Amino acid sequence: MPARNPACASNSTRIYQEGIEDDKAGRIRSALAPPLPRKHEREQANIYARFSLIARMDYDVLIIGSGPAGQHAAWQAARLGKRAAIIERKPKIGGAGLQTGTIPSKAMREVAYLLSRSGGMRQALVPDGRSRHGLLADAVRRKEGVIAQQESVILQRLMRHGVALIPGEASFVDAYTLQVADAGSNTRRLTADVIVLACGSRPRRPADIPFDKKTVLDSTSILNLRHLPDSLVVVGGGVIACEFVSIFAALGVHVSVVDSHAQLLTYLSEDVVGVLSDSLLAMGVTFHMQERVAEIRREGNGTVTVLASGKQLRADAVLYAQGREPNSAGLHVANAGIAAQDGWIEVNRHFQTSAPHIFAVGDLIGRPALASTGMEQGRAAVLHAFGAAEQAAADNLPMAVYTIPEISYVGKTEKEIQQENIPYFVGNACFKDSARGQIIGDAQGLLKLIVDARNEKLLGVHIVGEQASELIHIGQLVMNLHGTVRDLVSNVFNYPTLAECYKLAALDCVHQLEQRSVP
Ligand SMILES: Cc1cc2nc3c(=O)[nH]c(=O)nc-3n(C[C@H](O)[C@H](O)[C@H](O)COP(=O)(O)OP(=O)(O)OC[C@H]3O[C@@H](n4cnc5c(N)ncnc54)[C@H](O)[C@@H]3O)c2cc1C
Numbered sequence: 001m002p003a004r005n006p007a008c009a010s011n012s013t014r015i016y017q018e019g020i021e022d023d024k025a026g027r028i029r030s031a032l033a034p035p036l037p038r039k040h041e042r043e044q045a046n047i048y049a050r051f052s053l054i055a056r057m058d059y060d061v062l063i064i065g066s067g068p069a070g071q072h073a074a075w076q077a078a079r080l081g082k083r084a085a086i087i088e089r090k091p092k093i094g095g096a097g098l099q100t101g102t103i104p105s106k107a108m109r110e111v112a113y114l115l116s117r118s119g120g121m122r123q124a125l126v127p128d129g130r131s132r133h134g135l136l137a138d139a140v141r142r143k144e145g146v147i148a149q150q151e152s153v154i155l156q157r158l159m160r161h162g163v164a165l166i167p168g169e170a171s172f173v174d175a176y177t178l179q180v181a182d183a184g185s186n187t188r189r190l191t192a193d194v195i196v197l198a199c200g201s202r203p204r205r206p207a208d209i210p211f212d213k214k215t216v217l218d219s220t221s222i223l224n225l226r227h228l229p230d231s232l233v234v235v236g237g238g239v240i241a242c243e244f245v246s247i248f249a250a251l252g253v254h255v256s257v258v259d260s261h262a263q264l265l266t267y268l269s270e271d272v273v274g275v276l277s278d279s280l281l282a283m284g285v286t287f288h289m290q291e292r293v294a295e296i297r298r299e300g301n302g303t304v305t306v307l308a309s310g311k312q313l314r315a316d317a318v319l320y321a322q323g324r325e326p327n328s329a330g331l332h333v334a335n336a337g338i339a340a341q342d343g344w345i346e347v348n349r350h351f352q353t354s355a356p357h358i359f360a361v362g363d364l365i366g367r368p369a370l371a372s373t374g375m376e377q378g379r380a381a382v383l384h385a386f387g388a389a390e391q392a393a394a395d396n397l398p399m400a401v402y403t404i405p406e407i408s409y410v411g412k413t414e415k416e417i418q419q420e421n422i423p424y425f426v427g428n429a430c431f432k433d434s435a436r437g438q439i440i441g442d443a444q445g446l447l448k449l450i451v452d453a454r455n456e457k458l459l460g461v462h463i464v465g466e467q468a469s470e471l472i473h474i475g476q477l478v479m480n481l482h483g484t485v486r487d488l489v490s491n492v493f494n495y496p497t498l499a500e501c502y503k504l505a506a507l508d509c510v511h512q513l514e515q516r517s518v519p
């Protein structure tokens, strides 16, 4: 466990020593009495150092932020028997994970997805205006129901484990003391041996974009739309942009995408993203790739997006989705001596900041910035903080993009492998070649294995199609357990399933291997 700070002397610090309740005695004396000779100063410092060893902090661990990373840090601390509290400034718990990001977007996506299926595989319905607005209401209802249910699950879990919830905005007074200001402007100070920063991130909102929560939207305000626009311009080609493009296109909205890159989701395999782009084209999405936005303005009841090329795109609404920013501005991390780069907190592999008893996890430390990884970072940070046995972090983290169709991957892309000069080969399985793919009507789905030619181990798995976000975990486990492509060939999969595509792709690989070994 990190050493306690001998200098921690907030008003709320309680020092349990005969007759002395807090550090006021020392302060009063220094204010009223004449300065102590140097020898006495040294003695007093020693006395304070001794007191500090038995100083009792308010909590063993204070966690700032109730998103996925903060929740899992608190839960882990409570399981270790520690006195843990979460400080949250919003009236509802859950952070972007539950309130404004992962869960609401996935709940809305489910309505759009079901709709796209009922109109034929991934064919968006183009229903009349009235029913389209009803669809948005369905999506909002589903989203709100899921949030409420998950909120109660999280609250019950935290309560059952004795985690305290403290409302208010936290900022550093010093490295062991936080000031918490609640909505009524009441402030109090709290101390802890360990502090975990899990403050998350928010949409990047450049000052020249006229966000208004109605027509010029970010990924938070688009979730609160009550009226479905007829047309939507999406600025950005990243994961948030692509997920909302899918949702709104499947709800029958005419969606145009503007992005400065040549490909959506630039860090993914070209062939996998190609399947997504084709599917979005089939849903009527138009693309303006390798274009930059010069201006976005509101005009009448709608918007005009002016591109650097001179094109003007008129639409009922614009979604601006170009990255996120850390929620660190109000934390005053300098008071705790913590290093940050443009607001992103710097950590070592144990998620320790430059102050070793202060940890930072989740979006606040930057990529991968996923709810899934944030949860694990929160857990790992707390285990390290309290010296509990840590498990080695999983090497291969999966990522899922909940577009229609889904994309998921683990490990490296072909491009990355080529840059590293690793000899490799690729095995593909098309969902349409599997019985299950035919049954569910997924004609475009693809599972791709990238295999190290030197040892037949998997370097990457890339999937686009139905259930990609679930299927990926098979490949992830094989990778983490250092299995080879032949393990997939000899495995028995339920039939008919999409998982069988692993075997088909593995057989494709083995066939290539055998061809190579033929003289
Ligand atoms: C639209 C969208 C979709 C996403 N979809 C997925 C997905 O499908 N899968 C996935 O894994 N990830 C997804 N993500 C990413 C995921 O939501 C984040 O990675 C995750 O929520 C980060 O968790 P966190 O705990 O670090 O922070 P957050 O969830 O952002 O929570 C931080 C909390 O800290 C609070 N806070 C901040 N500062 C203070 C302060 N000073 N005092 C008190 N409280 C404070 C905030 O109010 C907030 O409640 C998505 C994100 C978005 C925006």
Ligand SMILES: NC(=O)c1ccc[n+]([C@@H]2O[C@H](COP(=O)([O-])OP(=O)(O)OC[C@H]3O[C@@H](n4cnc5c(N)ncnc54)[C@H](O)[C@@H]3O)[C@@H](O)[C@H]2O)c1
Pocket (backbone or CB within 6 Å): 236, 237, 238, 239, 240, 241, 243, 321, 322, 323, 324, 367, 368, 369, 370, 399, 400, 401, 402
């Ligand atoms: N399914 C999921 O797991 C999921 C879904 C949504 C979001 N998220 C997470 O949320 C985070 C944010 O998502 P995102 O879509 O904003 O990120 P992203 O990195 O996927 O895309 C951001 C896009 O904005 C552009 N961009 C970023 N900063 C810019 C700048 N200063 N100027 C111009 N363009 C800029 C990038 O080039 C990129 O195209 C991601 O880290 C992601 O992991 C995950």
